[in-house]
Structure formats: C-alpha cells, structure tokens
Amino acid sequence: MSSNAADGVNFGDIGARLRAHRLGRGLAPETLAAKLGISRAALYRVEKGDIRKIETLTAIANELGVSLPSLMGVGVEYISSSTVFFERMRQLEEECQQIIGLFSPVSYLLTSDRYDEMLSTVLHESAPAGIDKDGLQMIDQLMSTLAARKAAFRERRPHIVSLISSVDLERFLLNGLIGRHDLPNEISTQRRIAARREAEHILATFESQPIGVQMGIVREPVPATSFQIFRQADRSVLAISPFRLGEQPNVRLGVALITSAPEAMTLHEDIAARLWGSALKGAEAASYLREMIAKYAVAV
Incomplete structure (x- = not known):
C-alpha cells in the first residue's frame, strides 16, 4: 500500500483517523508502537499514510478498539x-x-x-x-x-x-x-x-x-x-x-x-x-x- 489514493481508498485519510484514535485513547506514539511490536518510526509512517501491510492496520485497529472498516472510512465512521x-x-x-x-x-x-x-x-x-x-x-x-x-x-x-x-x-x-x-x-x-x-x-x-x-x-x-x-x-x-x-x-x-x-x-x-x-x-x-x-x- 502507499499514501496515495487508490481504488477509492485514501491512505492519508486512514493514517489521520489512526492518529485521531490514538490521541483519543491518550496513547503516546511510543506506547502504541511498543504494544504493536513496531518502531516509533514505523508507526509515524503509518500515521502519514504509508501503510504497507493490512496486518499492521488490523493490529492497530484491535489495539485501539476500533473496527477496521471504521478506520478505513468504509461506509460510516x-x-x-x-x-x-x-x-x-x-x-x-x-x-x-x-x-x-x-x-x-x-x-x-x-x-x-x-x-x-x-x-x-x-x-x-x-x-x-x-x-x-x-x-x-x-x-x-x-x-x-x-x-x-x-x-x-x-x-x-x-x-x-x-x-x-x-x-x-x-x-x-x-x-x-x-x-x-x-x-x-x-x-x-x-x-x-x-x-x-x-x-x-x-x-x-x-x-x-x-x-x-x-x-x-x-x-x-x-x-x-x-x-x-x-x-x-x-x-x-x-x-x-x-x-x-x-x-x-x-x-x-x-x-x-x-x-x-x-x-x-x-x-x-x-x-x-x-x-x-x-x-x-x-x-x-x-x-x-x-x-x-x-x-x-x-x-x-
């Protein structure tokens, strides 16, 4: 995946939603990255829309307690x-x-x-x-x-x-x-x-x-x-x-x-x-x- 819109999905928007949910849960980026077993730099790239693996997005959605469709902006958030x-x-x-x-x-x-x-x-x-x-x-x-x-x-x-x-x-x-x-x-x-x-x-x-x-x-x-x-x-x-x-x-x-x-x-x-x-x-x-x-x- 990349940060550009493709097939109707804008990965920059997904990264923005992810950041909003992280902030809303009161989680520092280092804390969430540690829970996910990834580096702070990797999480930063995801929040910027550089999403390379659907598994990473699924893990983040589970950790933040938000559905994957909602995080992706499919239908209703x-x-x-x-x-x-x-x-x-x-x-x-x-x-x-x-x-x-x-x-x-x-x-x-x-x-x-x-x-x-x-x-x-x-x-x-x-x-x-x-x-x-x-x-x-x-x-x-x-x-x-x-x-x-x-x-x-x-x-x-x-x-x-x-x-x-x-x-x-x-x-x-x-x-x-x-x-x-x-x-x-x-x-x-x-x-x-x-x-x-x-x-x-x-x-x-x-x-x-x-x-x-x-x-x-x-x-x-x-x-x-x-x-x-x-x-x-x-x-x-x-x-x-x-x-x-x-x-x-x-x-x-x-x-x-x-x-x-x-x-x-x-x-x-x-x-x-x-x-x-x-x-x-x-x-x-x-x-x-x-x-x-x-x-x-x-x-x-």
Whole structure:
C-alpha cells in the first residue's frame, strides 16, 4: 500500500483517523508502537499514510478498539470518544473550503477567547465525582485539540455558515455557561454574565459581518444532535455529533458518526438549506438577538 489514493481508498485519510484514535485513547506514539511490536518510526509512517501491510492496520485497529472498516472510512465512521471526534474535526477542517453546520449554542470556531478559558472550568465541573487522572487528562487533551482547531481556522479562514438555534441561545442566556445546576448563586450569576458576553460577541459578529462568515438564527425546532458539512475540493464529508460544548456540555457519552455516503449528504444538505432559508440573518438577526439579550440575560 502507499499514501496515495487508490481504488477509492485514501491512505492519508486512514493514517489521520489512526492518529485521531490514538490521541483519543491518550496513547503516546511510543506506547502504541511498543504494544504493536513496531518502531516509533514505523508507526509515524503509518500515521502519514504509508501503510504497507493490512496486518499492521488490523493490529492497530484491535489495539485501539476500533473496527477496521471504521478506520478505513468504509461506509460510516462511528466514534464514541469526544477527544477522537474533535481531533477528526480538526483534520477535516484543515482540508475544507467551507463548513456548514447546526451548532449548539454557536459554532465553537466563532467563539471568543474568553469562551475557551471558561469552557475548561465548565468541563472540569461537569465531570462525575471521583473522576480519575485519565479522565482529567482527557479534558486537557480535548482543550488542546479545540485550541488547535480554533487557531487553524483563524489562520486558514475557510468559509463558514453557522446555524444557531434560538431555543439553545435562550437556554444559554438563562442558565449561563455551566457544567451542572447545583452551583452557588454567586458562581451561577458569574456564568450567566459570561454567557451574556458571549452572546454579545455573537451580536458583534452579526453587526460586523466579517468576510467568509455567515450566521443565521433558526426559530423553528431543530434536530437534537448537531451536524456539520465539510466541503472539500474533491468531496463533502458529514459529521453528526451528540457532543456539546455549550451550556451543560456533554463530552463523555454518545456516538458520533462521519460519512460521505451520498444519501446522508443529500438529506443533511436539504436540512441545512431549509433552515438557512427560514433563518434570521444580518440586521434582522442582530435586532432579534439584541432583544433576546435584553429579555433573558442577567443585567450587568
């Protein structure tokens, strides 16, 4: 095998998926290489798409607890780890020209730097009691991946279309950026202030209308899971995710999927087009959001 696409299989993509799953499992390259009985250099070549033996790929899939078809991107790629999923998002965003998505409450890529600082705190407080060292390291790894995503987005500036649910925004303003509901009143108020500032950041984006960024507020009911469409030069890729980075985040339970299956792509392209067609945009969206902030956000 080689790193070039052949017979519909792109070995560079396989190597990228392998790396994402390794990172998601918290395995250093030396550790995985030792478990497989190969050198670190050999594993590095595999992660770059230089895959010479199917036996090596099978052994890696078994060690990482992922199916060989999923690792190869055959059909649907199922992902039960948020760290793996967001690393795959980073990889897909590196190669796309356009991102279309329904986000909750807003696309992470468009959030402020203050959001990152608070999100780390929120993820730690949403962790179950008695979380072990590996669980805490998972949160740190996730934050590192998210930071890399945002930095790459700001450098590359692919076109992004962000669909925002008005219901999610209302809940975000009412509850604040929180990991659980049993917080002291003083902290809850601080988190509601943080949510207000993030909503004001979104409002400023609506008003400034930066090149390459389109946002719309959707007032009709939206799917319970978020989705993103990555349009690349030679294909489009769909990602559907149960993971949340907003109010009451979920980074622990759920199964995300990634696919380029034509039927799934068409159905979600149609949903995105319908939601975008009915969404509030530009000055109208800014006015609506300003009223929402005044109605639901804590006063400052």
